[in-house]
Amino acid sequence: MDSRRGSVFGTEDGRVAIRFVRLVPHPPEQVWRAITDPAQLAEWFPAVVELDRPAGSELFFGVTEQQRQRFGMADDPAGTPNGRMLRNEPPSVLEYEWAGEILTWKITGTAGGSRLVFTNVLTDPEAGAPAAAGWEAGLEVVEAQLDGKPVTWNPLDRAEELAALYTG
Template sequence: MDSRHGTVFATGDGRTAIRFERLLPHPPEQVWEAITDPARLSAWFPAVVDLDRPVGTELFFAVTEEQQRRFGMVDDPERTPNGRLLRSERPTVLEYEWAGEVLTWEISPTPTGSRLVFTNVLSDPEAAGPAAAGWEAGLEVVEAQLDGTPVTWDPFTRAEELAAAYE
């Protein structure tokens, strides 16, 4: 599998996880902004959420406008929290729980920028392929944003293209 693709693996406790690693020519603070700024997240992240909260805060991951349009998904009208901020150590570690899954973003400085390691511990092992394709498509948008490259593709369509690599 291409190194751009995520690695699907079993965790020590028997769950399934996906891991991506990217070497980025940008400092950790810029990478942090790319994965936390709501305006940037709206271009690639599969939910609307405010991650600028104290650790331990319950979070509500809302359905995006694109998910509503494409798939007819609707939000919980009660906006019942469906996640929690577990760690937030700017600009090196961001970790949160979302609908039974744990997402961890680790950013470390390198001589030429940053190393980003993203791990998603899944609640449903059958979702590994589609989730990995979606995260890879999202990471492509993150990289384009960091590089100042216009995003001229749709991440949902790109995820569909990438899905075969994870079958």
């Protein structure tokens, strides 16, 4: 399965989750860097965060420069942790909590590269469609980075374009 669209579904505990599966022709170690390296994250991830932390570590997810400019968002001046690293097992499992949501990245080696499965369990059931559009746009950037292609689009603009696919 390598559908471009993420699936939005209910969880057993009544929350909403989004799952994306990508088959990429790159080794797990390279995919791992794409989802953890601060320079690569800066191109697509919706926060500034240092993910190279052991399980149990507190995390601070800060506002990106683009979020400041576009939406007038601001960081917590105290830098109070708003997340926690749950699992950090390079290059196969990365799982963390961010403001009550759980984000899980699983990378499995395949004969032709890697299978990346990303799941985001949301705290707000109404956020499923916009979050899915945002993650899809981000994953498009990850795939371009892995393929060595220039990113010639803005992920926030792309998420707005994709939003209609997840509503309705």
